Amino acid sequence: MIKKLSPLLLVFFLFACKAENSAEQLSESSNSESNDIWIDKENMADTSDLKATIENVTIVKSDLEKRMIKAGLVDIQSVDSSLKVDVKYATTDNFMDKVLYDGYDKVYLQPIVAERLSKAQKALQKIDSTLTLLVFDGTRPRSVQQEMWDALDSIPFNDRVKFVSNPVNGSIHNYGCAVDLTIINKYSGGWLDMGAEYDDLRKIAYPRHEAKFLASGELTQLQVDNRKLLRKVMRAGGFWVIETEWWHFNAFSRTKANEMFEIVE
Template sequence: MKKIFFTTLLLTSFIFKAQDLPKGFVYLEDIAPSIKVELRYLSNNNFIGKPIEGYKSNCVIITKETAVLLKKIQQELLKKELSLKIFDAYRPQQAVNHFVKWARVLNDTLMKKEYYPNVAKSTLFKKGYIASKSGHSRGSTVDLTIVNTKTNKELNMGSPYDFFGIKSHPFNQSITKIEKQNRMLLRKVMVDNGFNPYKNEWWHFTLKKEPFPKTYFNFLIN
């Protein structure tokens, strides 16, 4: 049984069985099963240090249009013995709400050393690291990197995923030549295949022609 609730913020919630996704969404595994997945918000390995609300399974849910293009990119990379690896894709609004709630508790700095050593937690809203609404909740944004399929190791991008700081800006000059090349490899293959990059995060890309540009979903990742 599916129930749909609309709020004044245009948030859309669905309660559904694991295979019963909202129209327009797919499980990436059904389209491109070779893409590697490590949903960080399902684990303790993230900037909060605990699993995030709304994440129940290590599976990528995304709009169909996004999945089709990710499959195309993956096919290109596999020829070079490389693979995409996804850290986050569709993100429920309840997860975003979890981030906001956490950001307001200034003494909760469990993961500061790993994820935001040079940024005061009190400035996370002002600097744009935390927001009340995320493009991820529209279903066509992905956080990802590239993996060497021979070694199964991520390419060195000069900063970890979700690192809050200028070192994560795509064109930051403090990283090495190889790290810059790796970032540009990811950026080029994504942009060439219909994605817009984000100026502050080397890992963040949004489909240029996203099907739900003004709708923020709130169904579980199940």
């Protein structure tokens, strides 16, 4: 009987050794200079358990994403997979015409803010199941905020702060408590017409001037209604729009964000 079991025991022993060796290799890789794999050691199970180790490996594309995770922020699509993202600052399709998030094309927010965004998404789809939120930006490092601020140095200070918060004070984006977004048809991908593009510096993009531009015919009723729909569902999630950007919504005031969270530098 013992002779019959020996081959099985041998196979089991070899498999256990292989698993332990693989776990050691994964552990060693976490101490390397590679930016391809980041291991959450604090939440890692016993490294002898290969399956548990692999489940705690998060593949990341950049140091920026590591900083987001370290700060306790969450990927919004891990909270609500129905949310769509189009990270404009990971491309050249933005007001600076340059890539600001190198190798990073996700949207991270404070967990409580991501939950609010999911609530807004559900409010939108309850109104019209063919629509979905499309998110352009969430947490923005202050270093990127500084680049944006410097790029607009030809604009008078009082006008510049209407579009980009002074990095000295910190933007609500820097705390992971603000989001830029629009609404699209989730089947066609077409944007709802808001009468002005994302990152549009013109006053026609200002929510506070909508009545004026509607009266002049420069905005249509449909465009204003689309903006109102966006504001309605975002309010349902616990956000409010700012006066100068139809796409920008805050979950907390700067004072409250500063009390609760740290700036992502």
